[in-house]
Amino acid sequence: MQPNSNRARDKAYVVHQHTNLAIYDRDGGTLITGGDGVYVTDEDGKRYLEAMAGMWSASLGFSEHRLAEVAYRQMKALPYYHTFYARGHLPSVDLAETLLAIAPRQPGAEPLTKVMFHCSGSESNDTAIKLIWYYHNAIGKPNKKRIIGRHRGYHGCTIATASVSGNPTMHQDFDLPLPGFLHADNPHYYRFHEEGESEEAFSQRMADNLERLILDNDPGTIAAFFAEPVQGGGGAITPPARYFELIQPILKKYDILFLVDEVICGFGRTGSLWGCQTYDLRPDLVTCGKALSASYQPISALMLTQKIFDAMMAESEKLGSFAHGYTHSAHPVACAVALETLNIYESDGTVEHVRRVAPVFLDGLRSLLDHPMMGDVRGVGLFAGVELMADGGKRIPFPPALKVGQQVQDECQALGLIVRCIGDRIALTPPLIITADEVAELVRLFRQGLDNVW
Numbered sequence: 038m039q040p041n042s043n044r045a046r047d048k049a050y051v052v053h054q055h056t057n058l059a060i061y062d063r064d065g066g067t068l069i070t071g072g073d074g075v076y077v078t079d080e081d082g083k084r085y086l087e088a089m090a091g092m093w094s095a096s097l098g099f100s101e102h103r104l105a106e107v108a109y110r111q112m113k114a115l116p117y118y119h120t121f122y123a124r125g126h127l128p129s130v131d132l133a134e135t136l137l138a139i140a141p142r143q144p145g146a147e148p149l150t151k152v153m154f155h156c157s158g159s160e161s162n163d164t165a166i167k168l169i170w171y172y173h174n175a176i177g178k179p180n181k182k183r184i185i186g187r188h189r190g191y192h193g194c195t196i197a198t199a200s201v202s203g204n205p206t207m208h209q210d211f212d213l214p215l216p217g218f219l220h221a222d223n224p225h226y227y228r229f230h231e232e233g234e235s236e237e238a239f240s241q242r243m244a245d246n247l248e249r250l251i252l253d254n255d256p257g258t259i260a261a262f263f264a265e266p267v268q269g270g271g272g273a274i275t276p277p278a279r280y281f282e283l284i285q286p287i288l289k290k291y292d293i294l295f296l297v298d299e300v301i302c303g304f305g306r307t308g309s310l311w312g313c314q315t316y317d318l319r320p321d322l323v324t325c326g327k328a329l330s331a332s333y334q335p336i337s338a339l340m341l342t343q344k345i346f347d348a349m350m351a352e353s354e355k356l357g358s359f360a361h362g363y364t365h366s367a368h369p370v371a372c373a374v375a376l377e378t379l380n381i382y383e384s385d386g387t388v389e390h391v392r393r394v395a396p397v398f399l400d401g402l403r404s405l406l407d408h409p410m411m412g413d414v415r416g417v418g419l420f421a422g423v424e425l426m427a428d429g430g431k432r433i434p435f436p437p438a439l440k441v442g443q444q445v446q447d448e449c450q451a452l453g454l455i456v457r458c459i460g461d462r463i464a465l466t467p468p469l470i471i472t473a474d475e476v477a478e479l480v481r482l483f484r485q486g487l488d489n490v491w
């Protein structure tokens with residue numbers, strides 16, 4: 038590395054997020070300088086097929102000029118305003134109306150009638166936690182405050198969202214989780230089913246364990262349950278058969294609010310506009326982000342049912358103000374870009390495209406099951422997870438010290454394919470615009486990466 042190169046300056050000044058800082062200090066990293074379609078390019082001109090869509094998020098790839106133009110127009114018209122103190126601006130009104138019109142609503146579910154905008158999935162989930170506490174104070178149930186997440190669930194990295202998340206590395210030495218956060222089982226069928234246990238029986242066991250957790254902790258103290266339709270950061274884990282069908286009645290039975298975190302799944306990732314549609318979920322609160330603006334601007338949303346908003350209204354009458362909000366919440370440029378993103382999904386038929394290309398993607402990955410390192414391939418839409426195993430049939434993992442997932446990720450990157458390892462699980466979530474030919478290239482490079490490690 039040249040002493041004053043861009044990479045040397047990066048190493049000198051930037052603290053990288055979710056990075057092993059010691060390894061980064063030793064080996065350095067990659068600086069991405071451009072993008073076209075589903076590809077990005079580094080500063081040496083090397084091109085990579087971005088099979089993670091950045092951070093599961095760049096749904097329209099890296100060169101969607103319609104979004105750049107809308108951002109430029111909005112910056113000239115009104116570069117900034119806020120929604121504090123009863124003031125507002127049109128881009129937030131237009132986005133709110135459009136988003137609520139397409140919000141998930143399964144038969145039997147309460148409609149989501151209000152929306153709050155923030156800058157990140159973490160902020161929306163963090164706000165949801167505060168709001169869930171506020172709501173229970175408002176309705177005279179001040180003891181109902183505990184939140185249940187799931188092991189390996191991921192909902193963000195603020196103090197509260199890292200607490201509801203179930204990733205031990207996000208708790209260790211951060212003095213988390215906070216008290217009042219509980220964790221239900223990780224519904225990862227392949228890893229955790231018992232010999233001969235069917236998916237349905239496994240889901241029943243997960244549901245029974247959840248009910249026991251609620252009863253052991255006094256249902257009168259449990260406020261909400263948080264779940265991603267497909268667990269992303271936990272390893273791209275699709276729910277086993279009937280899992281949510283069995284979980285949801287338990288939440289109803291104990292009067293527990295259901296927050297569905299659509300931060301990754303929302304806007305077509307699972308082959309429906311929402312994960313709620315794919316898995317028939319009936320939430321009280323929904324968060325989304327990432328693909329809301331195709332990641333061209335930082336924006337996220339928290340959608341609410343009317344009963345929660347009514348309680349907020351009652352508190353406002355009592356307390357004088359709803360005392361929450363961030364300077365850049367509902368930023369007009371981000372709102373304008375998000376609105377254009379939703380228009381593009383509609384006009385370009387992005388969800389239909391996902392449905393067409395998903396079988397090519399999932400079958401392509403399943404064709405790798407003949408590889409000796411492959412244990413499991415699972416997925417839905419353009420959301421796939423691969424389990425690397427020393428012996429897939431017997432579910433014998435590689436020794437963790439070998440860091441096989443990291444090796445595969447590094448080999449793929451050397452070949453021009455960006456994937457994400459989560460331990461020995463590999464997640465693949467390419468931009469939603471990926472074509473069948475690009476999927477074939479992805480599968481070919483991935484096999485090559487596996488071969489190079491084997």
Ligand code: PLP
Nearest residue numbers: 157158159191192193269300301
């Ligand atoms: N929820 C889920 C399901 C996520 O995957 C993420 C981020 O990956 C978040 C919330 C947090 O979003 P952000 O990184 O925008 O704060």
